Amino acid sequence: MSKPLPKPVVSLDQAQTQIIRYGDALDRSPELLRRVSFTRSWYALRDGETWRFAPSKFLRRQFERAEDYLAVKGHPDAEPDGDRTEKMLRQWFAVVPPDTRLASEVTVALEAFLAAYGKRRREEDRINVLHDELEQIRPGVLRRADDDRAGRIVSDPAICGGRPTIRGTRVRVTDILEMLASGAARGDILRDFDYLSEKDIGAALGYAAGMIDHRVIRAA
Known part of the structure; x- marks a missing residue:
């Protein structure tokens, strides 16, 4: 007899709890980490000066552990797809x-x-935030991490659609993160982009680190 599934998420508080739980579960489960590559819809929660993330499927039920979530596959009471979850979450995100x-x-x-x-991240990935966040959208300068006090990271609507870039270039913070995540060493990046400096890479990592609640990347 199959173990009963955790109760469905039915409130905003429960959805926010699941986003927080996901980060802890991800650190403890290689299988959950493997499934990250299949996520296309992310839900973001601002936690002080940082952001937390979780995929829509983890917000479907009140999973306390990665094992609870992983046990859903093949369970007789599991939902057939994620559309129902997406529709449910639209009331808050x-x-x-x-x-x-x-x-x-x-x-x-x-x-x-x-x-x-x-x-x-893939270009087709969707990021969802709380409705309250959307109500506060207004033009302005991006908040910057302490490592960016020298003004190396800038946001100009006329350059790369306003995405944060290294000052005086069209190299985005996300470009540097992607290269490092793909295995490029800092020296490789500096050779390929000889107009960048070690401090530029450090500023990009510092900016990104200010957006999440744990160390950004392990790079040579």
Whole structure:
């Protein structure tokens, strides 16, 4: 006889709890980490000065551990697909509008989150935030991490759609994260982009680190 599934998520508080639980579960489960590559819809929660993330399927039920989530596959009471979960979550979350300050902020944060696990974000991935976050969208300068006090990371609507870049270049913070996540050493990046400096790479990592709640990347 199959073990009963955890109860469905039915409130915003429960959904937020699941986002927080996901990060802890991911650190403890290689199989859960393997499944990260299959995620296309991410849900983001601002936690102080950082962002936390979880895939929509982890917000379906009140999973306390990775094992609870992994046991759903093949369970007789499991939902047939994720559409029902997506529809349920729309009462609290919505996709971040592109070309906004908020889109730049959460995209960099998601890139950093995934890079910490050696993963990369795909262009088709969707990022959803709370409705309250969307109500506060307004033009302005991106918040910057302490490592960026020298002004090396800038956001100009006329350059790369306002995505944070290295000052005086079209190299995005996410470009640097992706190269490091793909296995490139800092020296490789500096050889390929001879107009960048070690401090530029450090500033990009520092900026990204300010968006998540753990170390960004393990890079040579």
